[in-house]
Amino acid sequence: MSFTDILRAEFKLEYNDMLRRKSVLFMLIMYPYLFTLFALFIGYAGGSPEVFVEKFGLNPVLYLITSSYILMSILASVDVLLWRPLYDSENGTLVYIISSPVNRLKYYMALPFPRYTELLLMGATSILPVYVYYYGLEGVLLSLLVITLIAVGCVLMVPFAIFVAGVCHRVGESWRIINIVRPIVMILMGVYYPRFYIPLIGYIIGSLIPSSFIVEIIQRTLLHLESNTHLLMAIAFTLFFLYLPAGAWSIKAWEVKKVKEGVKIS
Amino acid sequence: MSRAIEVEKITKTYRVKSRRGLFKSSVEFVEAVKGISFTADYGSIVCLLGPNGAGKTTTIKILATLLLPDSGSARVAGYDVVKEASKVRENIGLMLTVEKGFYGKLNGRENLEYFAALYGLPRDIALKRIDHLVKLLELDKLGADRKLYEEFSLGMKARLSLARALLKDAPILLLDEPTLGLDPPSARKIRELVREMAHRENKSILYTTHNMFEAEIVCDRILLINKGVIVAEGSPEELKDKIPKLKVINLVIKASGDPGKPLERFTFRKEIKQEENSVFNVKIYVPRPEDVLGEIVKTLVNSGHEVVNVRVEEPSLEDVFIYYSEGSI
Ligand SMILES: Nc1ncnc2c1ncn2[C@@H]1O[C@H](COP(=O)(O)OP(=O)(O)O)[C@@H](O)[C@H]1O
Ligand SMILES: [Mg+2]
Numbered sequence: 001m002s003f004t005d006i007l008r009a010e011f012k013l014e015y016n017d018m019l020r021r022k023s024v025l026f027m028l029i030m031y032p033y034l035f036t037l038f039a040l041f042i043g044y045a046g047g048s049p050e051v052f053v054e055k056f057g058l059n060p061v062l063y064l065i066t067s068s069y070i071l072m073s074i075l076a077s078v079d080v081l082l083w084r085p086l087y088d089s090e091n092g093t094l095v096y097i098i099s100s101p102v103n104r105l106k107y108y109m110a111l112p113f114p115r116y117t118e119l120l121l122m123g124a125t126s127i128l129p130v131y132v133y134y135y136g137l138e139g140v141l142l143s144l145l146v147i148t149l150i151a152v153g154c155v156l157m158v159p160f161a162i163f164v165a166g167v168c169h170r171v172g173e174s175w176r177i178i179n180i181v182r183p184i185v186m187i188l189m190g191v192y193y194p195r196f197y198i199p200l201i202g203y204i205i206g207s208l209i210p211s212s213f214i215v216e217i218i219q220r221t222l223l224h225l226e227s228n229t230h231l232l233m234a235i236a237f238t239l240f241f242l243y244l245p246a247g248a249w250s251i252k253a254w255e256v257k258k259v260k261e262g263v264k265i266s
Numbered sequence: 267m268s269r270a271i272e273v274e275k276i277t278k279t280y281r282v283k284s285r286r287g288l289f290k291s292s293v294e295f296v297e298a299v300k301g302i303s304f305t306a307d308y309g310s311i312v313c314l315l316g317p318n319g320a321g322k323t324t325t326i327k328i329l330a331t332l333l334l335p336d337s338g339s340a341r342v343a344g345y346d347v348v349k350e351a352s353k354v355r356e357n358i359g360l361m362l363t364v365e366k367g368f369y370g371k372l373n374g375r376e377n378l379e380y381f382a383a384l385y386g387l388p389r390d391i392a393l394k395r396i397d398h399l400v401k402l403l404e405l406d407k408l409g410a411d412r413k414l415y416e417e418f419s420l421g422m423k424a425r426l427s428l429a430r431a432l433l434k435d436a437p438i439l440l441l442d443e444p445t446l447g448l449d450p451p452s453a454r455k456i457r458e459l460v461r462e463m464a465h466r467e468n469k470s471i472l473y474t475t476h477n478m479f480e481a482e483i484v485c486d487r488i489l490l491i492n493k494g495v496i497v498a499e500g501s502p503e504e505l506k507d508k509i510p511k512l513k514v515i516n517l518v519i520k521a522s523g524d525p526g527k528p529l530e531r532f533t534f535r536k537e538i539k540q541e542e543n544s545v546f547n548v549k550i551y552v553p554r555p556e557d558v559l560g561e562i563v564k565t566l567v568n569s570g571h572e573v574v575n576v577r578v579e580e581p582s583l584e585d586v587f588i589y590y591s592e593g594s595i
Contacts, residue, residue: 003389009383017371020414092366096430099330101355103385259351262280262333265323265362 006110007089020148067191069123077112077157082178105248108162116154153214159243166250194219210239268344270470271306276338295334298324311464313485314474321494322474324440357424359431361441370416385434415546439471478584497590513555517548518575528569551555
């Protein structure tokens with residue numbers, strides 16, 4: 001059973017779905033801009049840009065737009081993994097997935113990638129111009145660095161998202177859970193507020209999320225702060241590998257419950 | 267080699283919670299399967315024949331590792347459906363409700379490619395297999411290989427669903443009412459292929475239906491299931507033979523009033539159906555029609571009814587079914 005075959009299948013599914021569904025395509029193009037506007041609105045509501053610059057030494061527009069992009073991309077795995085089994089259940093496809101011999105970890109690992117690529121590509125179109133505007137040509141390099149780091153953060157997020165999704169599905173299958181889990185993960189990742197400024201307890205809890213360390217690397221880079229990039233990366237990757245078995249376990253726990261109740265046909 | 271499917275005394279009771287008022291809720295128990303046992307071999311089609319709610323889908327789900335039985339055990343391809351679920355999954359092709367189960371924004375071929383990846387088929391083998399199945403089920407002729415699934419007719423959906431069940435060439439097929447609601451050509455195609463898969467490719471097929479006619483023409487062995495119990499089993503011929511040697515007197519009567527009244531003195535099992543205003547169809551199950559036929563007709567005529575037609579028939583499978591589910595004839 002090859003991971004690339006599953007990945008190819010998922011890419012085909014996601015991209016066909018997107019291209020053949022005009023509203024989704026439209027939203028996807030609009031998404032980064034709406035997100036940016038929203039982030040700027042929140043940002044300005046929280047204080048004037050001068051205060052922000054004084055406090056963090058960085059233009060808030062640049063900071064917020066980067067933060068939005070990070071969130072939008074990295075959280076996609078949590079979204080997809082929470083949403084997909086519910087969709088498949090409704091769509092009548094879940095019975096065929098559960099009764100298939102597919103390696104569960106490979107399958108769930110593959111799920112978020114198509115959406116990741118969409119968001120990373122689309123999102124890039126929103127941050128690249130802003131970076132160039134503020135930094136000139138150097139902005140191109142900087143934004144490429146940031147996009148690359150976010151991509152790493154995305155990958156590192158998947159097993160954690162599988163773990164969270166499995167636990168959530170096991171507790172109760174509901175669309176509403178997404179709306180509870182999403183903001184919690186969002187806050188703990190420390191995206192909108194530089195991570196190293198949040199209270200220690202928050203920092204510790206946030207450290208359970210592998211990608212939070214990548215977020216920190218990005219933030220320190222933007223703020224020109226000293227950072228031990230190697231150490232942060234090492235921690236993030238270690239967490240990634242620790243969440244692999246945890247994710248497999250949580251999906252299994254969910255499936256066991258599911259089969260006990262009986263997987264619904266529709 | 268072990269048998270393809272071995273089911274031993276499996277039971278399943280669903281718990282159904284229902285709200286009663288604001289704070290009260292009550293739990294009801296539905297005994298869907300009550301200790302059924304059967305076996306199925308390679309190279310043959312076993313049919314679960316029973317009315318709606320008999321427990322057919324529940325049984326299929328248990329064998330497909332989608333539902334745990336409360337008690338009893340089942341083995342598919344020699345593997346325990348509870349303890350060795352992943353081995354079972356490698357050996358089954360599954361077809362549940364024909365209406366859904368694919369992605370609407372993918373066409374027929376793309377849907378098959380998707381599930382081939384899920385089933386672990388290497389890509390080159392998958393593509394060849396899909397080409398073969400698309401032709402076999404005439405999906406190409408119907409244009410269903412290039413059409414989006416959301417635009418499929420029910421017949422196309424059913425064909426695609428059978429194609430998926432055949433994707434990995436599994437030795438065992440579990441097909442739950444595969445022809446339900448289909449257009450006749452699609453239903454015929456599916457029945458034809460199912461027979462071919464069993465007899466030419468030596469697969470073991472468990473096939474459910476509530477249609478007697480279908481069971482009779484498709485299956486090698488029939489398990490009559492009703493209210494979660496297998497009430498009889500055998501080949502279509504054997505099942506008919508198992509009814510105590512009875513014949514059916516089939517009368518069409520133009521009645522003046524209730525034709526049941528004068529027939530009350532005949533204690534055989536009777537079935538009276540009103541066809542039109544005053545036209546009734548009466549079936550009487552008797553061991554020796556020649557002894558009573560004259561008497562019956564005379565009684566009816568004397569009570570002012572007109573006997574339009576009389577036939578003496580062998581019992582149909584439907585008669586067998588009624589016989590077994592409602593006690594004796
Ligand atoms: N998920 C479920 N929850 C509660 N009751 C169910 C469920 N699925 C089936 N039943 C009940 O169990 C019985 C058997 O159903 P089923 O196996 O679907 O029968 P069939 O497929 O022969 O029509 C029916 O009375 C049905 O209402
Ligand atoms: Mg059913």
